[in-house]
Amino acid sequence: MLSSPAFDYDVAIIGAGPAGTACALALRHSGLRVALLDKARFPRDKVCGDAIPGHALKALRQLDPAFADSLWQLEPLDAVRQSRLVAPNGGSLVLEWKLPSFSSPRATFDEALLTLVRTHAARTVILESTALRDLRLEADHVRLLPAQGPEITSRLVIGCDGAHSVVGRKLLPEPRLARAHHCVGVRAYFENIAGAESGTTEFFLTRDYLAGYCWLFPVGQGRYNVGLGMLAEVVAAHKVDLKQTLLRLLATHPALAGRFAAARQLGPVVGFGLPLGGGRVRPISGARFLLCGDAASLIDPLQGHGIDTAIQSGILAAAQAAACCAQRDFSAAFTAQYDAQIAEKIGRKLAKSYRLMRFLSTKPWLVDAAVRLARVPGLKPWVQRAIG
Ligand SMILES: Cc1cc2nc3c(=O)[nH]c(=O)nc-3n(C[C@H](O)[C@H](O)[C@H](O)COP(=O)(O)OP(=O)(O)OC[C@H]3O[C@@H](n4cnc5c(N)ncnc54)[C@H](O)[C@@H]3O)c2cc1C
Structure with a gap:
C-alpha cells in the first residue's frame, strides 16, 4: 500500500510554477495523494524574459507529447527561429536554433501548465491563494503551516x-547563495520597436555589464519583453540601479536608441532575483524534503534560463518521491539519490556554464573576437556549441 491515511497527503508540492506543475504531472499515474499549493491565484505574472527553452518543451514532450503540443497553441506566442547576438563592439552574429522553442508571457504559459495539471492529474488537490509560512519536520511526517x-x-x-x-x-x-551566484534581472513590455522581428530573440552585451546582458524577446501580438540581467556582485559593487540602467541603455545604446525612439512601454519595469547554478555543490534534499527549480538554484549562469531545469528537476523529484513512498524511506541518505541525479543530469552543464560566464565577464575583447570568428565559414557551429 502506497498511501498513509494518517496524513492528509503523501506528497505536498509547494509552488505551481514550471517546477511544481511538472512534478505534479510526472506524479499523475503514481496513485499517490498529491497536493499542489501556491500563494498566488492563477493566472499570475512572474518576472521573466518569457523565453521558454526548447529543453523545457522537450522534457514535457517526454512526459506526454500532447502536453507540449497543447502549449504550442497558446496565444500570445512567438516561435523562436534564431537569435541575434550583439557584441560589446557592435559586431553581430545570428545563430539558428534546431530545437523548437517559443516565447510567451509567463502569465499565459504558467496558467497553461496548471491547466494541464487540472486536466491530466485530476486527483491532485490544487490549493491556490495558500502561502506556506512555516513547516516542521516530525518523526514520520511534515507539518505545513499556511x-x-x-x-x-x-x-x-x-x-x-x-x-x-x-x-x-x-x-x-x-x-x-553568495552574490557571485546570484543574478538580478528587470524587464518591461514594449510595443512598436523598430526593426524587431518575430522569430528572432536579441541579446546585447555591453562592455560595462558583461556578467549579464540586455534582451529583446518578441512574445507575440507585436509585443516585446525587454530586460536587463546582471550578476548581483556587480550590481552591489557599482551600486547599479538596474531599472534606470535598462531605460538608459534603451535610450543611448548605439544598437537600440534609434529602434526605441517611437516605442511604447506597456507597464512598469519590474525586477526579480535569479539564483544561479553551477557553484559549489550544496544539498538540495534532506529527510522528507526535495527542492526543485529556482528553490534549488538551477538557473543557467551564462544565459539566465531556468524554466527548462525547473521542469527537468520537477520530473526527477517526482521519480524520487515515488521511490520514497514505495520504499517508505524518507531519510536524508535515500533522498540524496535525487541530488546525485540532478548533479549528473543538470549540475555538470551548469558548472561548465558558470566557468564560461566568469571567464568571459572580464574579457569583452574575447566576446568581440568570438563574434568575429563565428563569421568565418565553418567556425559558427563551434561558437554556437560553446554558448550552449
Ligand atoms: C528577470 C528574469 C528573466 C528571466 N528570463 C528567463 C527566460 O527568458 N527563460 C527562462 O527559461 N528562464 C528565465 N528566468 C528564470 C525563470 O523565471 C525561473 O528559472 C523559473 O521561473 C523557475 O521556475 P520555478 O517553478 O522553480 O519557480 P517560479 O516560476 O518562481 O514559481 C514558484 C511558484 O511558487 C509560488 N510560491 C512562492 N513562495 C510560496 C509560498 N511561500 N507558498 C506557496 N507558494 C509559493 C509562487 O507564487 C510561484 O508560482 C528569468 C528570471 C528572471 C528573474
Missing part, C-alpha cells in the same frame, strides 16, 4: 517555491 487556513500534513514536501523558497530557507543548512 499563512491562512488549517495545518496540512504530508509524508514528503517538495519545495518548488522559487528564488525565495520558504522550504529551502527553513530546511537547508546553508540557505543563502
Whole structure:
C-alpha cells in the first residue's frame, strides 16, 4: 500500500510554477495523494524574459507529447527561429536554433501548465491563494503551516517555491547563495520597436555589464519583453540601479536608441532575483524534503534560463518521491539519490556554464573576437556549441 491515511497527503508540492506543475504531472499515474499549493491565484505574472527553452518543451514532450503540443497553441506566442547576438563592439552574429522553442508571457504559459495539471492529474488537490509560512519536520511526517487556513500534513514536501523558497530557507543548512551566484534581472513590455522581428530573440552585451546582458524577446501580438540581467556582485559593487540602467541603455545604446525612439512601454519595469547554478555543490534534499527549480538554484549562469531545469528537476523529484513512498524511506541518505541525479543530469552543464560566464565577464575583447570568428565559414557551429 502506497498511501498513509494518517496524513492528509503523501506528497505536498509547494509552488505551481514550471517546477511544481511538472512534478505534479510526472506524479499523475503514481496513485499517490498529491497536493499542489501556491500563494498566488492563477493566472499570475512572474518576472521573466518569457523565453521558454526548447529543453523545457522537450522534457514535457517526454512526459506526454500532447502536453507540449497543447502549449504550442497558446496565444500570445512567438516561435523562436534564431537569435541575434550583439557584441560589446557592435559586431553581430545570428545563430539558428534546431530545437523548437517559443516565447510567451509567463502569465499565459504558467496558467497553461496548471491547466494541464487540472486536466491530466485530476486527483491532485490544487490549493491556490495558500502561502506556506512555516513547516516542521516530525518523526514520520511534515507539518505545513499556511499563512491562512488549517495545518496540512504530508509524508514528503517538495519545495518548488522559487528564488525565495520558504522550504529551502527553513530546511537547508546553508540557505543563502553568495552574490557571485546570484543574478538580478528587470524587464518591461514594449510595443512598436523598430526593426524587431518575430522569430528572432536579441541579446546585447555591453562592455560595462558583461556578467549579464540586455534582451529583446518578441512574445507575440507585436509585443516585446525587454530586460536587463546582471550578476548581483556587480550590481552591489557599482551600486547599479538596474531599472534606470535598462531605460538608459534603451535610450543611448548605439544598437537600440534609434529602434526605441517611437516605442511604447506597456507597464512598469519590474525586477526579480535569479539564483544561479553551477557553484559549489550544496544539498538540495534532506529527510522528507526535495527542492526543485529556482528553490534549488538551477538557473543557467551564462544565459539566465531556468524554466527548462525547473521542469527537468520537477520530473526527477517526482521519480524520487515515488521511490520514497514505495520504499517508505524518507531519510536524508535515500533522498540524496535525487541530488546525485540532478548533479549528473543538470549540475555538470551548469558548472561548465558558470566557468564560461566568469571567464568571459572580464574579457569583452574575447566576446568581440568570438563574434568575429563565428563569421568565418565553418567556425559558427563551434561558437554556437560553446554558448550552449
Ligand atoms: C528577470 C528574469 C528573466 C528571466 N528570463 C528567463 C527566460 O527568458 N527563460 C527562462 O527559461 N528562464 C528565465 N528566468 C528564470 C525563470 O523565471 C525561473 O528559472 C523559473 O521561473 C523557475 O521556475 P520555478 O517553478 O522553480 O519557480 P517560479 O516560476 O518562481 O514559481 C514558484 C511558484 O511558487 C509560488 N510560491 C512562492 N513562495 C510560496 C509560498 N511561500 N507558498 C506557496 N507558494 C509559493 C509562487 O507564487 C510561484 O508560482 C528569468 C528570471 C528572471 C528573474
